[in-house]
Amino acid sequence: MKLTEKDVRYVANLANLSLTEDEVGHMVHDLGGILELMDQLAGIDTEDLSPMAQVLYATGETATLRPDVERAPIGNDLAVANAPVSGAGYYKVPRVIER
Amino acid sequence: MNVANLTIDSLQDGLKRKDFSAVELTRSVLEFAERENPKTNAYVLLCPERALRAAEKIDERLAAGHDIGLLGGVPIGVKDVILTSGVRTTCSSKILANYVPPYDATAVERIEAAGGIIIGKTNCDEFAMGSSNENSAFGPVRNPVDLDRVPGGSSGGSAAVVAQGTAVVSLGSDTGGSVRQPASFCGIVGVTPTYGRVSRYGLVAYASSLDHVAPFARNVRDSATVLEVMAGRDPLDSTCADAPVPRYAAHLTRDVRGMKLGLPVEYMKHATGETATLITKAIKDLEALGCHVEEVSLPSTDYAIACYYIISCAEASSNLARFDGVRYTTRSAKSENLSAMYQNTRGEGFGAEVKRRIMLGTYVLSHGYYDAYYVKAQKVRAMIARDFTRAFEKVDALVAPVSPFPAFKLGEKLSDPLEMYLSDIYTITGSLAGIPCMSVPCGNTADGLPVGLQILCNHFDEPNMFRLADAFESR
Numbered sequence: 001m002k003l004t005e006k007d008v009r010y011v012a013n014l015a016n017l018s019l020t021e022d023e024v025g026h027m028v029h030d031l032g033g034i035l036e037l038m039d040q041l042a043g044i045d046t047e048d049l050s051p052m053a054q055v056l057y058a059t060g061e062t063a064t065l066r067p068d069v070e071r072a073p074i075g076n077d078l079a080v081a082n083a084p085v086s087g088a089g090y091y092k093v094p095r096v097i098e099r
Numbered sequence: 100m101n102v103a104n105l106t107i108d109s110l111q112d113g114l115k116r117k118d119f120s121a122v123e124l125t126r127s128v129l130e131f132a133e134r135e136n137p138k139t140n141a142y143v144l145l146c147p148e149r150a151l152r153a154a155e156k157i158d159e160r161l162a163a164g165h166d167i168g169l170l171g172g173v174p175i176g177v178k179d180v181i182l183t184s185g186v187r188t189t190c191s192s193k194i195l196a197n198y199v200p201p202y203d204a205t206a207v208e209r210i211e212a213a214g215g216i217i218i219g220k221t222n223c224d225e226f227a228m229g230s231s232n233e234n235s236a237f238g239p240v241r242n243p244v245d246l247d248r249v250p251g252g253s254s255g256g257s258a259a260v261v262a263q264g265t266a267v268v269s270l271g272s273d274t275g276g277s278v279r280q281p282a283s284f285c286g287i288v289g290v291t292p293t294y295g296r297v298s299r300y301g302l303v304a305y306a307s308s309l310d311h312v313a314p315f316a317r318n319v320r321d322s323a324t325v326l327e328v329m330a331g332r333d334p335l336d337s338t339c340a341d342a343p344v345p346r347y348a349a350h351l352t353r354d355v356r357g358m359k360l361g362l363p364v365e366y367m368k369h370a371t372g373e374t375a376t377l378i379t380k381a382i383k384d385l386e387a388l389g390c391h392v393e394e395v396s397l398p399s400t401d402y403a404i405a406c407y408y409i410i411s412c413a414e415a416s417s418n419l420a421r422f423d424g425v426r427y428t429t430r431s432a433k434s435e436n437l438s439a440m441y442q443n444t445r446g447e448g449f450g451a452e453v454k455r456r457i458m459l460g461t462y463v464l465s466h467g468y469y470d471a472y473y474v475k476a477q478k479v480r481a482m483i484a485r486d487f488t489r490a491f492e493k494v495d496a497l498v499a500p501v502s503p504f505p506a507f508k509l510g511e512k513l514s515d516p517l518e519m520y521l522s523d524i525y526t527i528t529g530s531l532a533g534i535p536c537m538s539v540p541c542g543n544t545a546d547g548l549p550v551g552l553q554i555l556c557n558h559f560d561e562p563n564m565f566r567l568a569d570a571f572e573s574r
Contacts (some may be wrong), residue, residue, distance in 0.1 A: 006116040008458070015416060015461040016423065016438075017454060018446030026451075027458055033517045038405045041475050042162060044482070051477030052484060054308055054338070055294040055533025057558040067175035084430035091425050095438050 003032045100124070102131050103264025107173050107321045110267065114161060114172050121157035121172040125150050125216055128174040128255070132218060132265035139241045139250070141181055141259035145219035146186050150174070153216045160214075169328050171214030176260040179220040180227050180276035181312065182301040183207055186217075190303050191235035192225045194448025204301020205336065206270060206312045206329045213328040213334045218266055221256030225450045226419065227272050228279060230519050231512065234452040239509055244286060244549060247508040251281030261315045268316040268325050273388035274306050275407050276501075276526025278313040280537040283551025286540050288322045288568070289315050293558050294533030295340035297326070298333030298448040300459030304418040306411035307338075309530050319539060319569040323347035324563065342559055350562040351569040358567060361494035365400040366525055370500045373544040378500050381541040381552045384574050385498065390567075395494060397486040397515045400528055402479050407527040408520055409463050411478035415453075418458025422448065455516060473474040483557045484532040487555075496567055500525050501538045505548035529555045539568045 012019045019027065026032045073079075076089035085092040100119055113119055119127075129147050135141050157172045177183060178370040178533070180190045182200035184207075189195045202493030203211075211217065224234040232240040232255025240255040242248040243263035250259045253270030258281035261269050273291040282289025290313055297312045304310060314325035331468050333339045362382060369376060382392055424430035431443035449457070463472035490497060502522060512519045529536040539549035552571065557565040 001452045007462075011458055011462045011465065012463060015457050016420070016441040016445055017449070017457060018442040019454070020446075023451075023454070026120055027455070030455055030516050031458060031462070034408065034520065035462070037471060037517065037520075038409055038463070038476075039407075041402060041405050041479055042471065044402060044475075044479060046475065046478035046482065049478045049485075051474050052481035053477060055558075056483075057293070057295075057340070057533070064337040066337075074201050080426075081201065082198055082428050084424065084428060092438055093425055094434055096437050 001034060003028055100127060102128050106317055107170065107265050107324055108269065110172055111167070114157070114167070116412065119572055121154040121161070121216070122151060124172060125154040128218055128265065135263055135265055138246060139243050139259045139263055140238055141222055141240050141256040142176065142219040143189065143191065143222045143256070144187055146217060149186060150216050153211060157214055157216070157369055161353045168214030170210055173215050173268060174218045174266050175210060175215045176219055176221045176257055176266035177207060177217055178254050178257045178269070178271045179274055180209060180223060180303045181270055182303070187221065189236070189238055190226045191223050192266070192448065192453070193236045194422050194444070195427060195431050196236070202301065204312070204372065205298035205333045207301065209329050210270070210325070215328070221260055221269060223256055224253035224412065225453050226303065226415070227253040227274060227277055228415070228452050230276070230522055231507070232256065232281070233509065233513055234450055236450065241509070243505050244284060244547065245506065248508055248548070249284065251284035251506065252550060253277040255281050258282055259291065261285070261287050261317060268314060268321050270317055271313050272313045273313040273530065274301055274309045275410060275530045276523050278315065279501050279526050279536060279551065279553060280458065280536040282315055282522070284494060284506040284551065286543070286549030287315055287317055288539055289313065290322045290326055290536065290537040290551050291529065291535065292326055292330065292561060293340070293535045295338050296535070296559070296561070297329045298336040300333055300335040300337040305404070306414035307418065308414060309411055319565055319572050320348060320351060322537070323351065323565045323568050325449065332516060341559060345376055345562050347562060347565050350445050350453060350566045352566060353570045353573055355567050355570040357495065358390045359494040360385060360390050360392045361395035361490050361497045362392055363397045363497060363499055364394050364501045366396050369503050369524060371503065374500055374502070374550050377542045377544070377550045378552060381571070382498065386573060387568055388574060391497070393494065395497065396492045397490060397528065399483045399486050401477065403483055403528045403531060404520055406476045406479040406483065407523070407531060408459065409472050410458035410480060411466050412456045413473050414460070416457045416464065419453070419457055452516070480531050483528055487532040487534055491557040495556070495563055499553045499555065501551040502554045505544055505550055525553060534558055535561045535564050537564060537568055539572055
């Protein structure tokens with residue numbers, strides 16, 4: 001499938017990714033080549049197969065569950081310690097709702 | 100003491116004989132790393148305070164006559180995608196340049212609890228995306244075997260520190276071959292355990308259905324010890340398997356007589372030149388050890404690269420959505436509204452390869468393409484996994500190359516992302532099936548470049564994988 005600049009900008013917008021003009025040009029070329037490789041899957045007969053979302057092997061039934069025991073959380077101060085902008089124990093972001 | 104040649108056994112013998120203390124050993128390794136690291140750029144940060152604190156504890160235990168643990172006193176490098184509490188962890192990305200994790204990864208907690216000494220954080224491809232360690236905000240890593248060549252990727256720094264001698268063992272992460280391929284390029288041992296064998300709590304997620312925490316070492320025995328320490332149920336990772344952890348060392352009997360090995364015909368057709376010659380010689384050596392080798396077919400191999408890059412990019416695009424300028428250290432100066440903050444923070448913070456994979460992943464998950472790419476790839480993944488299930492009905496283990504070629508020159512493949520992706524052909528099939536696989540050195544090319552032999556076993560059959568690798572190593 002041929003990818004256009006318009007497609008690249010559309011996907012970049014979905015991915016919340018700003019791209020420079022140069023990057024858009026490179027993406028058209030690079031993604032086009034890789035998608036061509038990916039298109040080879042289309043011809044494969046997978047009629048009798050279910051999608052494999054996880055690696056499966058025999059294991060105990062409750063392997064994904066842990067005992068329901070309280071654990072102390074890391075707390076607000078540590079949680080926001082890496083935030084670029086924070087205050088009063090919260091993350092701060094640009095205003096979203098206009099008064 | 101020559102720190103560059105130490106193994107777990109030799110250094111623990113030295114500690115017990117009082118040839119040196121854990122603090123002396125740690126200081127020597129830190130000094131050696133300080134001096135040698137500029138050649139390879141393998142460490143992005145050393146953490147002497149944490150290392151010496153851990154070493155003092157080992158000396159106290161030794162003095163009191165207490166057990167020092169399976170990794171007591173062992174200097175360890177940790178890939179910079181694995182969280183270390185209070186020690187900067189960047190994923191070799193500008194976007195996390197100043198990130199200091201508030202907690203340790205479970206793997207880190209367990210190696211320290213077993214007496215391991217974390218020396219520093221190792222360079223890697225940004226967010227573990229790459230096959231050459233050239234996609235790093237800290238600059239590329241150079242292969243200690245030949246400084247003009249790449250160490251492989253994405254765990255290039257973790258492989259280089261073990262090969263260079265600035266750590267005795269190290270932790271990497273493997274999603275599609277990121278431990279086996281650099282181990283092969285640097286002439287050391289690299290192990291990708293069964294999916295779910297080691298907790299990923301505290302491993303920065305790239306592709307969650309494929310990610311592993313995985314060890315590097317100078318010999319098979321050491322790699323088995325590190326895996327044993329890290330493996331086992333972790334209530335903090337629901338994908339971590341509830342399966343008993345064997346004493347792997349007890350399986351290193353050197354006796355592999357009668358073991359049935361399969362050689363995938365589809366793999367050998369891609370292998371060329373000296374790599375093919377060395378693998379063929381390795382097969383002969385395995386036969387001399389008493390193994391029976393037969394050809395097996397993994398017919399879906401040709402679809403693996405397309406399948407892997409669809410699934411891994413899709414998962415990456417979702418996992419990396421969290422880096423948006425709110426929680427993790429970096430926010431663009433151009434953040435006049437929420438949407439500009441997201442887009443510019445990510446546009447300025449991510450490198451070219453990460454952007455490429457986020458774009459690919461977003462594309463294959465987008466409306467109208469989801470079934471054609473993502474669901475289709477998951478079905479093809481089932482087909483690839485089925486190939487292995489069938490093969491393991493006939494043989495105990497598969498043997499194959501790790502990479503079609505040895506370490507290449509820096510810059511050689513950087514301009515063509517597709518060619519770089521194609522070089523992952525032998526490692527991603529095992530990753531997609533979630534089976535344990537490892538790379539063990541099998542000789543050097545005429546130019547002195549190491550080549551690795553890959554051993555692949557069925558789910559949770561690490562004991563036989565290590566037994567075969569150890570017997571081969573001692574041939």
